[in-house]
Amino acid sequence: MSTVTGTVGSALAAIVGAPRVQEGETAPASFALDGARPRWVVRPETLLHVSQVLGLAWDAGLAVVPWGSGRDQELGAPPARVDIVLDLGGLDQVLEYNPDDLTVTVQAGVTAAALAARLGARRQFLPLDPPGAEARTLGGMAATNASGPLRLRYGTLRDLLLGVRFVQADGVTTWGGARVVKSVSGYDVPKLMVGALGSLGVLGELTLRLHPLPDAEQTWLAPCRDVATAQELVLRLLDSTLQPSRVELLNAPALAVCGAPGSAAAIAVSIGTAEAAVKAQGEALGGLARAVGSAAARPAEGFWARYAAALAPAESVRLGVATLASKVAETVGEIERAVAASLSGAAPTIGGSAPLGSLRVSLPPAEPASVKAIVERLRAAVAPAGGSVTVQRAPRGVRLALDPWGPVEPSAFALMRALKEEFDARRVLNPGRFVGGL
Amino acid sequence: MPLSPGLVGDLQRILGPEGLVLSHEGRLVYECDMHTFYKGAPDAVALPSTTAEVVAIVRLCREVLVPIVPRGSGTGLIGGAMAPSGGVMVGLNRMNRILEVDLPNRCATVQPGLINLSLTKAVEARGWFFAPDPSSQMVSSIGGNVSTNAGGPHCLKYGITSNHVLGLELVTGRGELVTLGGKVADHPGYDLTGVAVGSEGTFGLVTAITVRLVHVAQAVKTILASFADLEDASEAVSAIIAAGIVPAALEMLDELMIRAINEGTGAGYPKDAAAVLLIELDGPAAEVEAQGERAARICWERGALEVRVAQDAAERALLWKGRKEAAGAVGRLAPTYLLQDAVVPRSKLPAIMRELGAIGARHGVQIANVFHAGDGNLHPLILYDDRNPDELERAKAANEELLHACIAMGGTVTGEHGVGLDKAKNLPLQYGDADLNFMYRLRGVFDPQRLMNPKKLLPAHPACGEGWRPPRPRLPEGAWI
Numbered sequence: 001m002s003t004v005t006g007t008v009g010s011a012l013a014a015i016v017g018a019p020r021v022q023e024g025e026t027a028p029a030s031f032a033l034d035g036a037r038p039r040w041v042v043r044p045e046t047l048l049h050v051s052q053v054l055g056l057a058w059d060a061g062l063a064v065v066p067w068g069s070g071r072d073q074e075l076g077a078p079p080a081r082v083d084i085v086l087d088l089g090g091l092d093q094v095l096e097y098n099p100d101d102l103t104v105t106v107q108a109g110v111t112a113a114a115l116a117a118r119l120g121a122r123r124q125f126l127p128l129d130p131p132g133a134e135a136r137t138l139g140g141m142a143a144t145n146a147s148g149p150l151r152l153r154y155g156t157l158r159d160l161l162l163g164v165r166f167v168q169a170d171g172v173t174t175w176g177g178a179r180v181v182k183s184v185s186g187y188d189v190p191k192l193m194v195g196a197l198g199s200l201g202v203l204g205e206l207t208l209r210l211h212p213l214p215d216a217e218q219t220w221l222a223p224c225r226d227v228a229t230a231q232e233l234v235l236r237l238l239d240s241t242l243q244p245s246r247v248e249l250l251n252a253p254a255l256a257v258c259g260a261p262g263s264a265a266a267i268a269v270s271i272g273t274a275e276a277a278v279k280a281q282g283e284a285l286g287g288l289a290r291a292v293g294s295a296a297a298r299p300a301e302g303f304w305a306r307y308a309a310a311l312a313p314a315e316s317v318r319l320g321v322a323t324l325a326s327k328v329a330e331t332v333g334e335i336e337r338a339v340a341a342s343l344s345g346a347a348p349t350i351g352g353s354a355p356l357g358s359l360r361v362s363l364p365p366a367e368p369a370s371v372k373a374i375v376e377r378l379r380a381a382v383a384p385a386g387g388s389v390t391v392q393r394a395p396r397g398v399r400l401a402l403d404p405w406g407p408v409e410p411s412a413f414a415l416m417r418a419l420k421e422e423f424d425a426r427r428v429l430n431p432g433r434f435v436g437g438l
Numbered sequence: 439m440p441l442s443p444g445l446v447g448d449l450q451r452i453l454g455p456e457g458l459v460l461s462h463e464g465r466l467v468y469e470c471d472m473h474t475f476y477k478g479a480p481d482a483v484a485l486p487s488t489t490a491e492v493v494a495i496v497r498l499c500r501e502v503l504v505p506i507v508p509r510g511s512g513t514g515l516i517g518g519a520m521a522p523s524g525g526v527m528v529g530l531n532r533m534n535r536i537l538e539v540d541l542p543n544r545c546a547t548v549q550p551g552l553i554n555l556s557l558t559k560a561v562e563a564r565g566w567f568f569a570p571d572p573s574s575q576m577v578s579s580i581g582g583n584v585s586t587n588a589g590g591p592h593c594l595k596y597g598i599t600s601n602h603v604l605g606l607e608l609v610t611g612r613g614e615l616v617t618l619g620g621k622v623a624d625h626p627g628y629d630l631t632g633v634a635v636g637s638e639g640t641f642g643l644v645t646a647i648t649v650r651l652v653h654v655a656q657a658v659k660t661i662l663a664s665f666a667d668l669e670d671a672s673e674a675v676s677a678i679i680a681a682g683i684v685p686a687a688l689e690m691l692d693e694l695m696i697r698a699i700n701e702g703t704g705a706g707y708p709k710d711a712a713a714v715l716l717i718e719l720d721g722p723a724a725e726v727e728a729q730g731e732r733a734a735r736i737c738w739e740r741g742a743l744e745v746r747v748a749q750d751a752a753e754r755a756l757l758w759k760g761r762k763e764a765a766g767a768v769g770r771l772a773p774t775y776l777l778q779d780a781v782v783p784r785s786k787l788p789a790i791m792r793e794l795g796a797i798g799a800r801h802g803v804q805i806a807n808v809f810h811a812g813d814g815n816l817h818p819l820i821l822y823d824d825r826n827p828d829e830l831e832r833a834k835a836a837n838e839e840l841l842h843a844c845i846a847m848g849g850t851v852t853g854e855h856g857v858g859l860d861k862a863k864n865l866p867l868q869y870g871d872a873d874l875n876f877m878y879r880l881r882g883v884f885d886p887q888r889l890m891n892p893k894k895l896l897p898a899h900p901a902c903g904e905g906w907r908p909p910r911p912r913l914p915e916g917a918w919i
Contacts, residue, residue, distance in 0.1 A: 007919045014916030048911070055911040060919055100676050100785035101814070123682060158632060159601055171911040174872045180781045182813045183850035184587045184636050185857060186865055186895070187877045188600060191632030200628075212682030235542055239565065241656035243721055277725030322624035326542040355544070356623040386620040405626040411616040416628050418883045423876075435627040 008060060012042050012084070015052045020045065020090075030070060031085050034078050034396035038065065038085040045090050047107075047165065047173060047204040054202065054428065055171030057084060063431050066198040068109065068140025071132055074393045075144055076197060076404050080432025086202065088139055094118055095205065102210040103162065103181060108139025108203045123213045127154035129304070131312035139203040145195030148308065149246035149270075152353050160209045161190045166201035169424035179207050192419075199434045200423050214272030217245070218282055219303050220296040222289040223263035227251065230265040231329035233292045234354040237269070238325070240288065242281050246270040248307065249354035251332055253347045257310035260299055265332075267354065268307065269296070311351050316362040317371055317394045321378060323357040323387040331382060335361055338377045342370040357387070368401035379406055405435040441481045441526070445502055449484055449526070452494045459483035468509065468527050469520060476517030476859050480507060480527035487532045489607065489615065489645040496643065497613040499526050505892050506611075508639040510551060510582030513574040515777060516858025518586065518638055522893045528643055530581050536560055537646060545604055545621050547648045550581020557649070566651045569596035572854070573762065581644050587636030589854030591687040591761075592718075594812040596652065598854060600635040607646035608634055611885025621648055633880070638856055639891035641884035655720035658686075659730040660748040662757045663737035664711035668692060671713035672787040674740040675811045678717065679784065681736060683729045688812030689716040689761055692791070694771070695806040695819075696760075702767030705760030708744050715811065716761055764808040765819070771804065772821035776837050780844035781853040784814040793843045794818060801836040803829070815853035816844070841867060862897045871901040872908035 012021045020043045022028075027041040044050045057064045063081035067073070068088055091107035094115065098104070099122040106115060112126065113134035119125050128141060129148030136146065142164070147156040154160070163177030176189025193203060224230040230249050237247060248268045250258065255266055267289075271281045282296070289296040312318060323331045332350055339348040343366055352359035363371070371394065378389045391404035408416065413436050420438045432438075441449075449458050459465060460482050469479035481504075486492045499506050505525030512519050521527055534551035539561060546568070548557060554575040557568040570583055571590035578588070584606070589598040596602075605619030619631035634641050665671040671690060678685065691699065691714040696707045707714050717733050719726045734745050748754040760767075768775055782790045791807070794816075798805040804821045818840060822833035841851055841864055851857075851864045865874065878896055882888065896902045 011913075011917040011919045014914050051911040052913050052917065055913055056917060056919070058910075098783060098785060100680065101783040102679065103783070155597075155601065158629060159597065168872075168876070172872050172908050173911070174876045175870065176873060176876065178781070178850040178868075179848050180783055180814060180850055180853075182589065182593070182598065182781050182810075182815050182853040184589075184598070184854055185850045185852045185861070185868055186873075187880055188587070188633050188636050189873075189876065189880070191600070191629045192880070194629060194632075196628055212679075212684065215682065238544060239541070239653065241653065241722060243655075243725075273722070273725045274728035276728050277722050280724040281722050320624065322622050324543045324622060326540075357543075358624055386622045388622070388624065388626055390626055408625075408627045409617050411614055412618050412627065412630060414614070415610070415616060415630055415883060419628060419880075422879050422883050 008062065009040060011056055012040055012053065015056065016042055016044055016049045031067065031087065033065060033073055033082050036082070038082045040083065041085045041087055043087040043090045047091065047167070050086065050167045050202055050204055051171045051173045053084065053086060054167050054169060057428050058170040058426060061426055062428065064428055065430055066143065066202045068137030069111065069135050071136055072140060072144045072146065076433040077437065078396050078399050079430060088137065091204065099124060101181070103179065103207060104210055105179065105205060105207045106138055107205055109137050111135055111137055112141070119210060124210045125213050126160065126208055127211050128157065128160065129308070131308040138206055142194055142203055142206060143196065143198045149248050149304065149353060152247055152355055153245040154211060157194045158191060161194055161206060162209055163207035164190045164193050164203060165205035166193060166203050168201050169426065169428040174201065177207065181209055197430055197434045199420060199430045199438055202429065216275040216278045217270060217272035218278050219268065219270040219299060220282065220285055221260055221266050221268050221299040221303070222294045222296040223266045224292065224294045225264060227265040227329040227332045229292050229294065230267050231354065233267050233289060233294060234325065236288050236291070238355050240284070242284055244269050245272045247353065247355050248351055249328060251336070251350040253349045254310050254351045257349060258303065258306045268303065307351065310349060311360045311362060313362055315365055317366060317398060318392040319361040319375065320390045320392045321359040321361055321382065321387070323359070323382045324385045325355050325357045327385050328354050328357055328359070331359065334381045335378060338374045339363055342373045368398045371398045372402040375402055408435050441504060442502060445498060445504060446482065448498050449482065449495065452491055453484055453486060457485045459485070468529070471512050471514040471517065471519045473515050473517045473860055476520055476522070478520045478522040478524070480521035481524045483527045483529055485529045485532055492528065492609050492643050492645050493613065493615050495526065495528060496609050500613050500887060500889060503887060503889060505889050507891050508585065508643050510579030510585070511577050513578045514582060514586060514858065515855045516586070517860045518856060518858035518894055522859060530579065533645065540621065541566060541651070543621055544651050545648055546651055547646055548580055549646060550579060550584070550644050552580050554578050554580055554583055561651055562654070565654050567654055568649060569602055569652045570599045580647055580649070584635050584644055584647055585638050586856035589815070591689055591810060594688055594810065595684050595686045600632060602650045603631060603635050603647060604650055605648035606631050606634055606644050608642045608644050610642035611887060611890040619648070636856070638858065638895045640881050640895050642890055657723040657726040658718065658720045658754065659726045660754040660757050661717040661730060661734055662746045663715045663717065663742045664708040664744045665713045665715070665741060666711065666743055667741065668713040668791055669788045670741045671715050672791065674715060674737050675787065676785060677736045677740065678733050679812065681732055683733055685717050685812060686720045687716065687718040690714065690809055690811035691761065691764065692807035694804060695764055695768070695808045698767040698771050698806060699760040699764055702770050703760055703763045705756065707760055711743060716757060761808065768806050768819050768821065771806065772823060774824045775819040775821045776833050778816060778818045778820070778837060778840060779852045779855040780816050780841055780849055782814045782816065782844050782847045782849040784812070786847040787811060787814060790816065790843060790847060794840065797836050797839050797843065801832040803833050803836050805836070813853070814849070857895045859894055862893070862895060865897050866899055874899055874901040875906060875908050878902040
């Protein structure tokens with residue numbers, strides 16, 4: 001065993017240079033996965049390094065975990081095997097920024113904050129705001145399809161990723177998509193890579209669509225007497241000519257954490273456009289709120305940062321609940337009841353994009369069996385609408401006790417399994433972590 | 439190769455006497471799409487009415503390895519809905535129902551044969567519309583839009599078809615009926631819906647589509663600005679985008695096209711203009727007002743000869759009239775034309791327009807331009823007389839050179855029409871061997887026998903051959919274990 005270890009270690013060192021390879025025991029604890037250190041942490045300096053490391057891993061049958069900021073490494077099932085953690089933080093160059101075309105090409109290790117600093121000078125931005133985005137890498141956010149409230153107006157990385165350079169499991173560097181904002185030339189390979197958790201390829205470079213920063217932006221909070229009223233307000237808002245950037249629903253605990261306690265639920269809305277139009281739409285929003293017995297008021301400065309933090313407390317168990325916009329109130333109620341029943345009266349923090357039916361739930365730390373009971377109950381509740389419940393973050397014990405992704409429609413899963421088999425037959429890339437144990 | 443009597447008999451049993459076209463003249467109707475260069479009649483045309491019939495057709499054809507070609511309205515521009523290898527064409531026009539409209543959840547589920555505009559007509563009274571608006575939207579089917587991932591003038595703001603497809607029901611080349619995505623926005627697993635949109639029937643046949651509906655805007659403003667110089671117009675486009683304005687549409691016409699339209703349609707564009715910009719803004723009234731003023735000011739600053747703002751719906755329709763009839767109007771200039779769909783980065787518009795002029799001059803052909811300037815999607819019409827074989831050859835040569843020029847500027851060979859038979863050979867301009875090979879293998883996952891719409895989308899190329907693999911990375915010395 002030790003000779004094999006020695007050989008792989010020196011092979012990795014020959015590729016990236018000895019200082020860029022750390023053996024498991026000496027690697028920083030921050031690279032531990034579910035508490036266990038990988039055998040090697042490798043920090044490539046170039047995409048060629050990534051390609052060569054994967055070439056080696058493929059030949060040697062080693063399991064590779066691509067690593068961006070590491071923030072979402074507790075997403076999905078615990079890995080079946082971990083040999084190499086591929087620390088992509090060294091691929092941190094903005095390769096080409098074309099402000100006149102509203103496109104940018106970055107290496108996968110660039111963080112959202114670093115990119116924002118570069119784009120802000122031209123009053124442009126990448127409208128991607130999952131909790132903790134600033135420190136997260138663009139490659140990591142693409143692999144996990146991370147998104148936040150701005151998704152309502154701008155879509156997710158599915159809509160923003162124009163082209164992608166990735167390394168296949170056997171080390172072959174591959175490009176998909178285009179560098180321009182519009183292309184239907186060939187299959188839409190970037191779509192396949194978004195949210196695939198690096199299980200079909202390690203993302204190396206991303207070409208992204210950018211947007212102009214709005215001239216002006218304001219946020220309103222409309223407290224409601226109950227969640228049903230909040231949903232009613234959302235549905236009225238959607239059936240109006242208002243064009244909000246964000247429409248999030250918060251339950252009482254979420255409001256309390258955001259510094260706006262005192263009501264059972266609320267809708268947080270932001271509108272960004274020309275100054276006069278922000279004002280006019282704000283007035284229209286006020287009218288809609290009054291019609292359901294609410295009132296739209298300006299929350300204290302920094303609301304969206306508090307909101308992001310409220311939805312992703314450090315030690316919590318976090319769930320993603322996907323349902324229909326028309327069933328959001330019903331689903332929030334069911335979540336609250338399920339959590340109270342399994343966690344002796346505890347109240348979950350719930351927020352999410354009500355128009356998209358995309359809810360984020362955080363629970364206090366709990367026993368695996370309790371989380372399992374909650375998740376199974378919720379899956380049964382959202383199944384008729386075609387919804388899903390995924391575990392976004394939980395300790396290993398929880399993720400072992402249940403399927404973090406939940407069931408996938410069998411005919412679609414057969415294709416997913418065939419895809420994995422075609423492109424990673426040796427199970428090199430993040431084995432065991434994606435849906436159905438892929 | 440004619441179909442075996444056994445297969446014909448089985449298909450007739452499933453589809454009934456009215457559901458299978460076998461006659462020579464009947465099949466000829468289906469020999470091409472709107473790109474009439476490419477002809478290939480199928481051996482039979484199946485006209486199913488139900489998903490179960492589609493599944494049965496695919497399974498029967500698979501058993502005897504007969505190619506299957508999907509077809510909607512046949513309005514594609516790429517040599518897509520035609521049968522170069524013969525086989526069974528599946529015409530989906532009979533499956534044209536709206537299965538569900540769900541406005542609270544902003545979506546609808548439709549069958550593939552539904553005409554694009556019919557969906558908007560069904561929901562517009564309630565204030566909603568289906569955003570993808572290819573110029574063919576009065577006749578093209580939503581299934582066809584999904585197959586080619588169609589765009590349209592308003593996709594600058596609203597995105598192309600794939601941005602609006604939530605879910606698909608697909609009969610794969612494996613003969614399996616698969617449900618991908620759905621009304622709910624998030625689904626665990628690979629985004630197979632996303633990758634199936636634009637697969638041009640090579641993954642299988644789509645039998646139902648769930649699409650996002652969009653609420654109509656409070657206000658619309660259409661501005662027409664004319665310029666004496668095409669570069670000024672191009673700079674105005676860049677300046678509008680740089681000002682943070684995202685128009686719903688931003689279209690440009692060049693001098694030759696303006697002339698053809700003025701003679702053909704009476705749209706009344708300024709005669710001495712070298713370029714016309716059509717700018718449409720929509721959204722909340724105050725936003726449209728503010729941005730409209732700003733856009734008009736930018737046009738004046740860039741030397742516009744004239745800036746007209748439509749005051750009502752009738753005037754708006756008049757400003758659009760010329761643009762919408764552009765392709766027909768060029769009939770006045772030449773009997774026929776090659777239509778391109780390449781894209782360049784928007785900032786390269788002035789450069790590519792200069793290059794286009796040079797290419798036309800070099801090959802002795804006229805090139806008229808009408809395009810989606812906001813996203814750099816060109817639609818040059820290379821004019822020629824099909825009675826003169828030499829002219830056709832020159833037009834083709836100009837066409838190829840133009841594609842090369844767009845790729846050299848960082849562009850793509852097709853922005854919204856699709857690849858089909860027409861541009862399959864051009865994909866290697868844009869993709870390397872490893873990239874093509876990945877796409878080839880991806881297609882094989884959905885259609886292992888490669889019977890679905892053969893010869894489309896992917897080129898005849900070594901990297902698109904069974905068993906071919908790109909070279910693996912070379913490891914440095916000492917990295918061998």
